[in-house]
Amino acid sequence: MNIRMRQDAIVRTLRRNGTSTVEAISDAVGVSRRTVLRDISALRDEGYVIYSDVGRGGGLQLDPQSMQTTAKLSVSEVFAMLITIAAARAAGTLPFSQLADTGLAKIEKALPADKIKDLRAFLDCLHVGKLSPLQDLSDMGQMDPALLPAFEGAFLARRCLRFQYTDAKGRVTERSIEPQAMLILPPLWYLVGWDPARDDFRHFRMDRIRAPEVIEDTSFRRRHVPFEDDVCPYSEIINSAA
Numbered sequence: 495m496n497i498r499m500r501q502d503a504i505v506r507t508l509r510r511n512g513t514s515t516v517e518a519i520s521d522a523v524g525v526s527r528r529t530v531l532r533d534i535s536a537l538r539d540e541g542y543v544i545y546s547d548v549g550r551g552g553g554l555q556l557d558p559q560s561m562q563t564t565a566k567l568s569v570s571e572v573f574a575m576l577i578t579i580a581a582a583r584a585a586g587t588l589p590f591s592q593l594a595d596t597g598l599a600k601i602e603k604a605l606p607a608d609k610i611k612d613l614r615a616f617l618d619c620l621h622v623g624k625l626s627p628l629q630d631l632s633d634m635g636q637m638d639p640a641l642l643p644a645f646e647g648a649f650l651a652r653r654c655l656r657f658q659y660t661d662a663k664g665r666v667t668e669r670s671i672e673p674q675a676m677l678i679l680p681p682l683w684y685l686v687g688w689d690p691a692r693d694d695f696r697h698f699r700m701d702r703i704r705a706p707e708v709i710e711d712t713s714f715r716r717r718h719v720p721f722e723d724d725v726c727p728y729s730e731i732i733n734s735a736a
Contacts (some may be wrong), residue, residue, distance in 0.1 A: 508556035623725035642708035672714035
């Protein structure tokens with residue numbers, strides 16, 4: 495659990511319990527008492543109002559109005575919500591799409607200008623289509639949680655990406671590619687990259703990618719990805735639903 499996830503877990507614990515001791519939070523989150531105290535201090539610096547009562551039966555208490563309208567979201571967190579909704583809409587499993595779009599629009603309005611710029615650049619790389627009914631899904635696995643943070647650095651800074659890839663025959667190789675697009679064909683997700691070693695585009699199923707790593711001190715140019723006619727940019731999905 496990274497720092498942001500741990501601090502979010504502390505906030506949720508305080509909101510649910512009303513008042514909690516440092517020891518109780520430590521047990522709930524699975525970190526030391528010292529780490530909890532350090533995280534509480536960091537949360538206060540961000541604007542959370544957390545009261546402390548050192549008396550008998552006391553503990554930590556979060557002001558229920560604290561940060562209610564100014565919660566900080568990262569670009570990758572907002573992007574994760576957007577692509578999840580895009581995938582659900584493409585699969586025809588989003589019954590309340592209008593409410594979802596309205597909520598996400600409010601979140602986007604609350605983002606600082608620099609984050610909105612990064613978010614839109616990220617979305618420019620996202621394409622959505624429909625999977626062939628003949629596709630075999632029997633070996634579909636779970637995606638590595640480290641993928642999205644790595645993608646953020648690779649796509650926005652145009653850095654090459656290195657990872658381990660397991661092909662359909664179970665062979666594992668190390669690949670280094672220029673990430674050009676993300677393709678959602680529900681329920682499968684693909685990373686589309688230019689492979690310098692093969693001088694061509696390659697599609698990598700994201701559930702077969704492990705140990706992604708951004709290669710610093712590299713750069714590449716954006717290329718036009720030759721998608722099929724039934725694959726469209728995410729922006730077209732949003733515009734057609736508006």
